[in-house]
Amino acid sequence: MSVILGIDVGGSTTKIVGFDHNKNLISPMFVKANDPLTSLYGAFGKFTDTNGIDLSDIEKITVTGVGSSFINKPLYGVECEHVSEFDCIGLGGLYLSKLSRAIVVSMGTGTAIVRAESGKEPVYLGGTGVGGGTLVGLSKQLLGVSDIDAIVELARDGNLSNVDLMVSDITRKDLPGMSSNLTAANFGNLSDLATKGDLALGLINMIFESVAMLSLFASRASGIDNIVMTGNLTTLDQAKPIYDSLTKLFNVNYIVPEMSNFSTVIGSALSVMK
Numbered sequence: 001m002s003v004i005l006g007i008d009v010g011g012s013t014t015k016i017v018g019f020d021h022n023k024n025l026i027s028p029m030f031v032k033a034n035d036p037l038t039s040l041y042g043a044f045g046k047f048t049d050t051n052g053i054d055l056s057d058i059e060k061i062t063v064t065g066v067g068s069s070f071i072n073k074p075l076y077g078v079e080c081e082h083v084s085e086f087d088c089i090g091l092g093g094l095y096l097s098k099l100s101r102a103i104v105v106s107m108g109t110g111t112a113i114v115r116a117e118s119g120k121e122p123v124y125l126g127g128t129g130v131g132g133g134t135l136v137g138l139s140k141q142l143l144g145v146s147d148i149d150a151i152v153e154l155a156r157d158g159n160l161s162n163v164d165l166m167v168s169d170i171t172r173k174d175l176p177g178m179s180s181n182l183t184a185a186n187f188g189n190l191s192d193l194a195t196k197g198d199l200a201l202g203l204i205n206m207i208f209e210s211v212a213m214l215s216l217f218a219s220r221a222s223g224i225d226n227i228v229m230t231g232n233l234t235t236l237d238q239a240k241p242i243y244d245s246l247t248k249l250f251n252v253n254y255i256v257p258e259m260s261n262f263s264t265v266i267g268s269a270l271s272v273m274k
Contacts, residue, residue, distance in 0.1 A: 002059045005047075006269030007040065007080075008088070009067030010108075014039040015265040016047045019273060026051055028262040036067030044075060064088045064268045083271045085264065090114040090122025092267030093228040096257035103224050105215050106264060107231035109133040113218050125218050130210050132233045138203055143196050151200050152236050158201025165189035179249050183209055201238065208233075208242045212254065219252050226253045230263035 002021040007014060014036070018026035029047055033039035047053070061080045063071050071080050093104030093116055100118040103125075105111060112127040132148070140146040143154065165188030168180035186206040191198070215227045229243060234256050243254035259266070 003053055003057050004059055004269050004272060005044075005061045006088075006265050006267070006271075007043065007061060007063045007065075007068075008265035008268055009036050009040050009063060009065040009071065014043040014065075014067070015262055016043045017262060017265045017269055018047070018051065018053070019269050023273065025266070028259065028265060030262075036070045040067070040071065040075075060272055062268045062272055064264065081272065083268055086112065086114050086124040087122050087271055088264045088267030089230065090116030090267065091270045092263035092265070093230055093257075094118060095266055095270055096230070096259060096263055097226070097228045097255050099226050099228065099255075101224055102226040102228045102255075103215055103219050103222060104228045104230060104263075105211060107131050107211060107229065107233035111211050111214070111231075113215060115218070115222050115224065125222075126214075128211065128214055130207055131231075135203055135207055135233070139200065142199055142203070145196075145200075148236075151204070152238070154197045154200035155204050155238055157197040158195070159198050160201055160205060161189070162191040162194040162198040163187055163189065163202035164205065181245075181249060186210075204236065204238050205242060208239060209246070212243065212246050212250075215254075216250055216252060225251075226255060228263075229254060229256045230260045232261045234260040 003018050005018045007016050013030055013032050015030040017028035031039050031043040033042055055076055058078050061075055061078050062083050063080045064083050064085045089106045090104050102116055104114045104116050108131055110129045110131040113125045115123045115125055136146050139151045145151055164183050165185040167182045167184045170184055187202055219227050240256045243256055247254045
């Protein structure tokens, strides 16, 4: 069996995926540890053992991510090819969405936006520091909570009307090109009685809407209507409902595909299979 492995090394989390000789995806997985190298070796060992992959089966290993700079020698004797994270974002987004052309957004600690087209090199369009790091940092200060699962749980009972100012709050009719259902100001209608759940949902909504608007500008500038949302933050329960509603408002397609959090590592493996 000939296998190509893709590895995305973060600060403390490593994601790994494989494709066999028939280009079938081998289920991805991730491992957390206290440092990049520990998580890398842990993920490699767990993945190969779980899927019955021997070192002799591995044709190539590709690595990407901020922690990949720590990899400067072969992994158990197998050479590692470093690939651009932006290329991986684009390739993975197209693969998961089954599209030939899209704006691909990667929402991790921060956010990166890439224009991707089949047969062409992905193009990095820009990004923002707004992302998962923003959510954790502000939640720690406002809610006393920094665990993502706890933040999501709090947000389940949240009510945005106690936090956000809507266009419908300031006008009785739709303005040209602007729906009354749009947010006029995140946290612009913050009630003295707002609960932790309201604040948690407001934070999540603010981050998702901010990224949505930047993605929309990229979409309109590129003439591409499909916007593929990927990265760890897109797995939050609130992500798909928010982006479904924005799809209706902006007349573009915000798509959160299955396995969206593994998009970049899938793109890493695909980068040598083009």
